[in-house]
Amino acid sequence: MIEIFTDGASRGNPGPGGYGTILRYKQHIKELTAGYRLTTNNRMELLAVIVGLEAIKTSNIPVTIFSDSKYVVDAVEKKWVYGWQKKGFAGKANADLWMRFLRIYPKHQVKFVWIKGHAGHPENERCDVLAVQSALSPNLLIDHGYEASANLKP
Structure with missing residues (x-):
């Protein structure tokens, strides 16, 4: 089984933000992170x-995702995202990311586990550190999906 631990952060909402992701497969661990100049916490969580999921190079291995985001976990586990998809994501925030999620999600056998944030879970705490460090880094990327939807110019 592959385990994925995730967290997102933004310094202001919207504001500079980042995400932290840890993938663990057997004894292998990989950390992924990036920061964006203007985004939201929910975007970074997603x-x-x-x-x-995109970092997984194989299929047919069960994947468990540990997230402290009720927004993400509930949208998938309670199947809200499929209702949003049927309505073309009309009026829904983060449609670009949800569409990207729905392209990769069916390729894996995914189970979500919600964990309480900032409660001492080692991998969640590490993801938080990665997300915050990336949000504070001097070389921030442009979250084109957010800035375009907010009618901002890059």
Whole structure:
């Protein structure tokens, strides 16, 4: 089984943000992180999951995703995202990321586990550190999906 641990952060909402993702397969561990100049916490929480799934190079291995985001976990586990998809994501935030998620999600056998954030879970705490460090880094990327939807110019 592959385990993915995720967290997102933003310094202001919107504001500079980042995500942290840890993939663990047997004894192998990989950390992924990036920061963006203007984004939201929910976008970073969702992007952390997407990046983790996209990093998996094989299929047919069960994947468990540990996230402290009720937004992400509930949208998938309660199947809200499929209702949003049927309506073309009309009026829904983060449609670009949800569409990206729905392209990668069916390729894996995914189970979500919600964990309480900032409660001492070692991998969640590490993901938080990665996300915050990336949000504070001097070389921030542009979250084109957010800035385009907010009618901002890069």
